[in-house]
Amino acid sequence: MRCPGQDSRFWKPGAIFEAKCPQCGQSVEFFKDETSRKCARCGHKFVNPRMDFGCAAYCKFADQCLGDLPPELLAQRENLLKDRVAVEMKKNFGRDFKRIAHAGRVARYAEKLAVPVGADPAVVLIAALLHEVTPNGTPDPASTKAKELLFRLxxxxDLVDEVCAVIDAIAHSSGQGSLNEQCLRDAHRLAELEEIVAKHPEEAEFQRETMSKDFLTETARSLAERLMRGEKV
Structure with missing residues (x-):
């Protein structure tokens, strides 16, 4: 059975429409299930402006259903996946608001660091949300739970493998590792520093001397300095 959203038998008026080429303004006809079209006048290929790819964030048949997605839509798909991962993380922790808040802080810093550091934003952010997803006292590693959750979504x-590799590396290795690992390590340290500054500012001052050694990237050191000055980052 084909997805009703992409099956023309279920289409309503407006399923075939025209959109202006963003390059030259020529009208280009779209079918609602087309990911992109090439302008007949100037040859510019652009994304279907009305297509909703919300289901592509979690549907395991998305690639077969939608075909080869343009890079812009692959990025959108991963952004939607990250939102769903955040929801699942919160469900997993239940009423453990302290751990939810910590994971959220780590993810926030991971997102700030990923691009400047050269890491993969999708991998690092998802790993940040799931790096402590296994409840305390559970013998299974966090990567096992993360893999199960991501495949369910x-x-x-390949994304699942990369995320789990970063989570495992953070848990079992103290080396610098890949850029993704460095980004997550620094994001975790920044989250901890924020927590210390908020609760024990006098203790945070003692960390200033070792800060340059604690962080692996210049971007993280810069953010740490701002935190120490009491700036909002």
Missing amino acids: GARP
Whole structure:
């Protein structure tokens, strides 16, 4: 059975429409299930402006259903997946608001660091949300729970492998590792520093001397300095 959203038998008026080429203004006809079209006048290929890819964030048949997604839509798909991962993380922790808040802080810093550091934003942010997803006292590693959750959400196998590799590395290795690992390590340290500054500012001052050694990237050191000055980052 084909997805009703992409099956023309279920289409309503407006399923075939025209959109202006953003390059030259020529009208280009779209079918609602087309991911992109090429302008007949100037040859510019652009994304279907009305297509909703919300289901592609978690549906395991998205690639077969929608075909080869343009890079812009692959990015959108991963952004939607990250939102769903955040929801699942909160469900997993239940009423453990302290751990939810910590994971959220780590993810916030991971998002700030990823691009400047050269890491993969999708991998690092998802790993940040799930790096402590296994409840305390559970013998299974966090990567096992993360893998189960991500496959349930229909994440790409290569993305799942990369996320779990970063989570495992953070848990079992103290080296610098890949850029993704460095980004997550620094994000975790920044989250901890924020918590210390908020609760024990006098203790945070003692960390200033070791700060340059604690952080692996210049971007993280810069953010840490701002935190120490009491700035909102």
